[in-house]
Amino acid sequence: MILINGYAAMGSDSELVPYKFERKEPNDNEVLIDILYCGICHADIHQSKNEYGNTKYPFVPGHEIIGRVLEVGKLVTKFKIGDHVGVGYFINSCGHCKNCTGHEEQFCENGITPTQNGKLEDGSFTKGGYSEVIVVNENYVLQIPEKVRLESAAPLLCAGITTYTAIKYNKIAPGNRVGVIGLGGLGHMAVKFASSFGAEVTVLSTSDFKEESARSLGAHHFINTKDIVQLKQAYNKFDYIIDTVSAAHDINQYLQLLKKDGTLILLGVPPEKLDFSVGMLTSLRKKITGSFIGGIEDTQQMLEYCAENNISPEVEVISPKYINKAFERVIQNDVHYRFVIDMKK
Helix, strand or coil: EEEEEEECCCCCCCCCEEEEEEEECCCCCEEEEHHHHEECHHHHHHCCCCCCCCCCEECCCCCCEECCCCCCEECCCCCCCCCEECCCEEEEECCHHHHHHCHHHCCCCCEECCCCCCCCCCECCCEEEEEEEEEHHHHEEEEEECCCCCCHHHHHHHHHHHHHHHHHCCCCCCCCCCEECCHHHHHHHHHHHHHHHHCCEEECCCHHHHHHHHHHHHEEEECCCCCHHHHHHCCCCEEEEEEECCCCCHHHHHHHHHHEEEEEEECCCCCCCCCCHHHHHHHCCEEEEEEECCCCHHHHCCCHHHHCCCCCCCCEEHHHHHHHHHHHHHHHHCCEEEEEEEECC
């Protein structure tokens, strides 16, 4: 066993504290990864506080992991010592169901094993990337292209792939009008990807001061949704609206903005249930759909796309000592646009 240091919540009301725990040695098909950076996702905070109702403590968050390969099992063929690699939302799946063999492991019919708070065969639970090292089967590890900056790559493994697959599988294309709700970790990547795919992008926000940032990220337009005049002018305008908000909000005002056959794509996962008007859907054949991260193949494709098109998350790099303050700032929407922990500071 490998004794390592990490940071854990010991209960739902606990701040994260230094925590020692053990990881097993890598087997023949696994790689041992020295963690260099780990992104902070809002889901880390939700789970730390048990807001999904299933957190097992001590809880070590972190599913946006960038590191360097320290050791490889004797049957590993995809990686070598020294490679820069990534680990995202999950570290295992059944590998044999229709979705796994179709390269959509995130929809594994037998359930994925999340990188944090996932139940293992021995009854223990996975511990995430707010730690020194991690051991992962090579089939769930990603190669980081040389052109992708390591310190800003971590959010691509959650916020990046979540927005990329939402755009890809909804076939958003040049000429489509796309609205983006929320300009946080997910939202700013939705703007970057949608505009790079050739869509006409509008950021929908309650804060006027975000307009300059929205346009600098690639948005063509900005609407303050508290302004009734601006809102009415956008009725029946959008082909797609990407909703990245992970807190309670009224989605009915956004359904009004969709044109006939328009689609509202839900990416954020609020702890509370959302209510919507069925009449708004039936009257103009509008749709509500969801999207969830991506498989290993799509994630690798997304990383290569970012390298080729110079797409990178906007990050604030912090030391582990700042984690609890960073959690507070995420809750207050005071980050542009993603915190990344430098695990070597």
